[in-house]
Amino acid sequence: MTAFPCKPAILLALALCAGAAPAQAQSTVADGQKLAFDRGKGNCLTCHIIKGGDLPGTIGPELKDLKAKYPDRNELTAIIFDETKRNPQTMMPPFGRNRILTEQEISAIVDFLQTL
Numbered sequence: 001m002t003a004f005p006c007k008p009a010i011l012l013a014l015a016l017c018a019g020a021a022p023a024q025a026q027s028t029v030a031d032g033q034k035l036a037f038d039r040g041k042g043n044c045l046t047c048h049i050i051k052g053g054d055l056p057g058t059i060g061p062e063l064k065d066l067k068a069k070y071p072d073r074n075e076l077t078a079i080i081f082d083e084t085k086r087n088p089q090t091m092m093p094p095f096g097r098n099r100i101l102t103e104q105e106i107s108a109i110v111d112f113l114q115t116l
C-alpha cells in the first residue's frame with residue numbers, strides 16, 4: 001500500500017508529456033509566422049512583402065509560392081541560414097550563421113514560408 005499514493009501523480013505526468021508533443025508540432029507554422037514578423041527576431045518584413053504582415057519593405061522579393069519555387073525545404077533553410085553562400089552581395093543577413101535565429105526557429109519559419 002505504501003507506493004500507491006504515488007501512482008496517480010506518475011500517470012498525470014505521463015499524460016501531460018504525451019499531450020505536449022503533438023500540440024508543439026501543430027503550432028510551428030504559427031510560431032514561424034510570429035518569428036518572421038517579430039521586428040527583434042526574423043524581421044523579414046523589413047525587406048519582404050509577406051501575406052498578413054504590416055508595413056513591408058521591398059528590398060527583397062515578395063515571399064510567395066515558395067513551395068513551388070523551392071520544393072526541397074533544405075533550400076529554404078539554407079537561404080535563411082546564410083544567403084551569402086548563394087549570393088555574396090546579398091542584403092539579407094545570415095540569420096543562422098550570425099545566430100540571430102536558432103535552427104529550431106529557422107525550421108519553424110520554413111514551415112510558415114511553405115504555407116505562402
Ligand code: HEC
Pocket residue numbers: 036041042043044045046047048059060061062063066069076079080083086087089090091092093095109113
Ligand atoms: C535586409 C533585408 C532582408 C531581410 C531582413 C530579409 N531578407 Fe530575405 N532576401 C533579401 C534579398 C535582397 C533577397 C534576394 C536574393 C538575394 O539577395 O540573394 C532575399 C531573398 C529571400 C528568399 C528567396 C526568395 C525567392 O523568391 O527566391 C527567401 C525565401 C527569403 N529571402 C526569406 C527571408 C526570411 C524568412 C527573412 C526573415 C527571417 C528574410 N528573408 C529577411 C533581403 C532580406
